Amino acid sequence: MSWNVIFFYALAAISLLAAVGIVIAKNPVHSAIFLVLTLFNTAGIFVMLGAEFLAAAQVIVYAGAALVLMLFLLMLVDPQALPQRGGGHPIQRIVGPLLGVILFLEVGAAIANRAIVGGLGNASPENIALVGGSTQAVGNLLFTQYLLPFEIISLVLLVGVAGAIVLALPERLGERLGTISLGHPRGTDMALPEGPSTAAPRTRADERATAALEATREIILVDDPDLYTGGRGDTRQSTVKITRN
Amino acid sequence: MAELTTNHFLFLSAALFVIGLMGVLVRRNLLIMFMCVELMMNSVNLSLIAFARETNTMFGEGFALFTIAVAAAEAAVGLAIILALSRRSHSVDADEFHALRD
Amino acid sequence: MEQPIWLTFIVAFIFMNVLLVGMAYMTWYERKVLAAMQDRVGPNRVGWKGLLQPLADGVKLLGKEDLIPANADKIVFFFAPLIVFVVAITRVAVIPFGSISINIFGQSINLWITDLNVGALFLLAFGSLGVYGIILGGYASANRYSLLGGLRSAAQVISYEIILGLSLVGIFLISSSLSIRTIMEDQMRELTFAIGPLTFTLPNWYILSQPMAFVIFFLAAVAETNRAPFDLPEAETELVSGFHTEYSAFRFSFYFLGEYINMIVVSLFAATMFLGGIDGPGADRFWGIGILWLLLKVILFLFFYIWLRGTLPRFRFDQLMGIAWKVLLPLVLVNILITALIRLIGQGQLSF
Numbered sequence: 058m059s060w061n062v063i064f065f066y067a068l069a070a071i072s073l074l075a076a077v078g079i080v081i082a083k084n085p086v087h088s089a090i091f092l093v094l095t096l097f098n099t100a101g102i103f104v105m106l107g108a109e110f111l112a113a114a115q116v117i118v119y120a121g122a123a124l125v126l127m128l129f130l131l132m133l134v135d136p137q138a139l140p141q142r143g144g145g146h147p148i149q150r151i152v153g154p155l156l157g158v159i160l161f162l163e164v165g166a167a168i169a170n171r172a173i174v175g176g177l178g179n180a181s182p183e184n185i186a187l188v189g190g191s192t193q194a195v196g197n198l199l200f201t202q203y204l205l206p207f208e209i210i211s212l213v214l215l216v217g218v219a220g221a222i223v224l225a226l227p228e229r230l231g232e233r234l235g236t237i238s239l240g241h242p243r244g245t246d247m248a249l250p251e252g253p254s255t256a257a258p259r260t261r262a263d264e265r266a267t268a269a270l271e272a273t274r275e276i277i278l279v280d281d282p283d284l285y286t287g288g289r290g291d292t293r294q295s296t297v298k299i300t301r302n
Numbered sequence: 303m304a305e306l307t308t309n310h311f312l313f314l315s316a317a318l319f320v321i322g323l324m325g326v327l328v329r330r331n332l333l334i335m336f337m338c339v340e341l342m343m344n345s346v347n348l349s350l351i352a353f354a355r356e357t358n359t360m361f362g363e364g365f366a367l368f369t370i371a372v373a374a375a376e377a378a379v380g381l382a383i384i385l386a387l388s389r390r391s392h393s394v395d396a397d398e399f400h401a402l403r404d
Numbered sequence: 405m406e407q408p409i410w411l412t413f414i415v416a417f418i419f420m421n422v423l424l425v426g427m428a429y430m431t432w433y434e435r436k437v438l439a440a441m442q443d444r445v446g447p448n449r450v451g452w453k454g455l456l457q458p459l460a461d462g463v464k465l466l467g468k469e470d471l472i473p474a475n476a477d478k479i480v481f482f483f484a485p486l487i488v489f490v491v492a493i494t495r496v497a498v499i500p501f502g503s504i505s506i507n508i509f510g511q512s513i514n515l516w517i518t519d520l521n522v523g524a525l526f527l528l529a530f531g532s533l534g535v536y537g538i539i540l541g542g543y544a545s546a547n548r549y550s551l552l553g554g555l556r557s558a559a560q561v562i563s564y565e566i567i568l569g570l571s572l573v574g575i576f577l578i579s580s581s582l583s584i585r586t587i588m589e590d591q592m593r594e595l596t597f598a599i600g601p602l603t604f605t606l607p608n609w610y611i612l613s614q615p616m617a618f619v620i621f622f623l624a625a626v627a628e629t630n631r632a633p634f635d636l637p638e639a640e641t642e643l644v645s646g647f648h649t650e651y652s653a654f655r656f657s658f659y660f661l662g663e664y665i666n667m668i669v670v671s672l673f674a675a676t677m678f679l680g681g682i683d684g685p686g687a688d689r690f691w692g693i694g695i696l697w698l699l700l701k702v703i704l705f706l707f708f709y710i711w712l713r714g715t716l717p718r719f720r721f722d723q724l725m726g727i728a729w730k731v732l733l734p735l736v737l738v739n740i741l742i743t744a745l746i747r748l749i750g751q752g753q754l755s756f
Contacts, residue, residue, distance in 0.1 A: 121532025
């Protein structure tokens with residue numbers, strides 16, 4: 058039992074357990090944490106397969122940026138919006154795993170009975186080490202043979218960024234008050250995601266106190282924080298005042 | 303069992319793919335379904351790289367790099383869609399969105 | 405040169421302990437230097453010139469009561485500071501403290517723990533993983549201010565991470581390698597250039613070839629370790645101390661010390677990539693002198709960190725993000741472009 062085999066089984070076991078954890082976790086934030094674990098262990102398996110650049114790229118891009126974006130979204134989603142446990146069609150919970158197991162058996166049979174078609178290429182581990190490592194080999198491939206897809210990918214990413222901004226913009230300015238804005242003073246009043254409970258029971262004294270305050274509070278929306286300098290005599294065009302009655 | 307062959311990696315990739323598939327079919331929270339789709343893409347990357355190592359070519363690694371880039375763009379756009387949906391109907395339950403079907 | 409693995413573990417253990425002691429004394433150094441800048445004395449009661457102060461701080465922090473908020477998510481609350489701490493220490497595994505193998509008791513020992521051929525990417529990747537400690541710490545605290553502080557800090561760290569990585573691409577273009585030891589050895593060669601009849605010979609330190617990248621790297625490093633003037637998410641006067649509000653005693657010390665270890669590791673990284681690491685007069689004669697030069701450069705960088713903290717007011721969050729995306733990112737892309745052009749012209753592959 059060489060170290061390679063032991064490492065493979067350890068990494069594979071943790072990946073599989075974390076993957077099962079994604080599917081059965083009650084709290085979506087726990088699912089995201091399990092997904093980070095799975096991606097990190099899969100990156101370890103990539104290193105075993107000699108693709109160390111891809112392992113680092115997966116951790117930096119996938120686990121380090123795309124999943125952070127997902128965690129941001131999880132924190133910003135309204136907690137009343139999460140689906141109730143036990144709702145939906147209960148038949149899903151039987152048919153889903155059944156189909157999954159059948160698919161796994163089919164793919165397993167295909168893997169066990171496969172044969173390689175065509176010959177071997179020339180990027181053996183010795184040749185890759187000659188070029189200078191996996192990074193140089195992938196770079197050679199990307200910049201000579203796959204240059205056009207490389208440029209198209211940059212366009213895809215640009216369109217993705219522009220599309221994400223357009224889709225996530227609120228339709229009316231008033232709707233912007235409906236999200237937790239990281240810089241807006243009123244944003245801190247929104248309810249927070251489920252899990253750690255954030256509401257202590259409100260007493261009548263609390264309600265009377267906040268009602269008095271809320272009746273006279275002004276909400277000021279500006280597009281450039283440097284223009285608004287506070288004070289009641291500010292009559293610049295760029296500020297919009299909404300007063301609650 | 304004492305020697306690592308490519309089939310080991312392919313079985314692991316198939317298992318991760320199937321677990322992701324089961325997650326998409328069973329869970330109704332859009333965000334968790336999205337995470338399971340990402341898991342499926344990751345398992346495909348694993349099998350691509352296993353094949354690249356077996357046939358001594360580099361195409362698998364290049365393809366996997368493109369898959370990671372496309373998955374990042376897809377994460378941005380998909381999550382923006384989920385955010386817009388959740389704002390409109392105040393729910394991320396997949397069963398609530400059947401307007402196109404009806 | 406395959407050295408037995410137990411030897412690598414011993415070297416790693418020594419490096420880790422040196423790093424932890426360095427982190428403890430970094431707190432003393434910061435308090436003394438800040439005090440000097442603010443015209444006061446700093447710790448001087450515990451031990452000679454206050455040198456036992458970190459020990460006293462440690463004992464105090466260990467003795468404090470460990471409070472967990474009632475509604476906190478207990479498992480995530482437990483793990484979040486550990487992620488920051490462990491990830492920061494692991495990063496030191498790829499930094500070389502020498503470029504040769506020395507002979508002690510008949511064993512040939514390398515002066516580095518590992519020499520990964522994607523060492524620089526390893527450092528950047530583990531820096532990306534450190535963001536999770538911040539977000540999960542803010543989430544698990546069951547406190548809306550902690551959550552907002554955590555999200556703000558995470559947004560800041562991932563923005564400046566991009567700039568940190570891109571500022572190193574110029575160096576990767578020049579030295580054609582991602583391995584930190586190779587980059588350090590490339591800097592020990594000589595750079596000769598001539599102005600008229602005079603020829604100068606300087607060491608090939610990349611701060612001379614990539615000055616703009618050096619400045620951008622340092623700014624991005626200060627922002628990424630959440631230090632002043634970029635420390636809005638965790639300052640005590642903002643958002644009630646941000647994502648580590650609810651952490652007390654030893655858990656808080658994990659965050660606090662994790663930040664200091666990140667500072668030390670990033671200073672080691674900058675010293676190795678831009679200032680030549682162990683390069684200096686006398687480093688080729690005895691390996692200990694090389695380590696002393698590296699230590700000197702790291703202390704210089706840490707002094708810059710503390711100097712920035714003591715002098716500048718902190719940025720507002722939108723100003724912070726504006727600097728990253730509107731100023732530093734275009735500059736770093738221009739740097740890559742210029743470096744690539746000069747390299748192609750120098751190799752004669754570009755004809756007009």
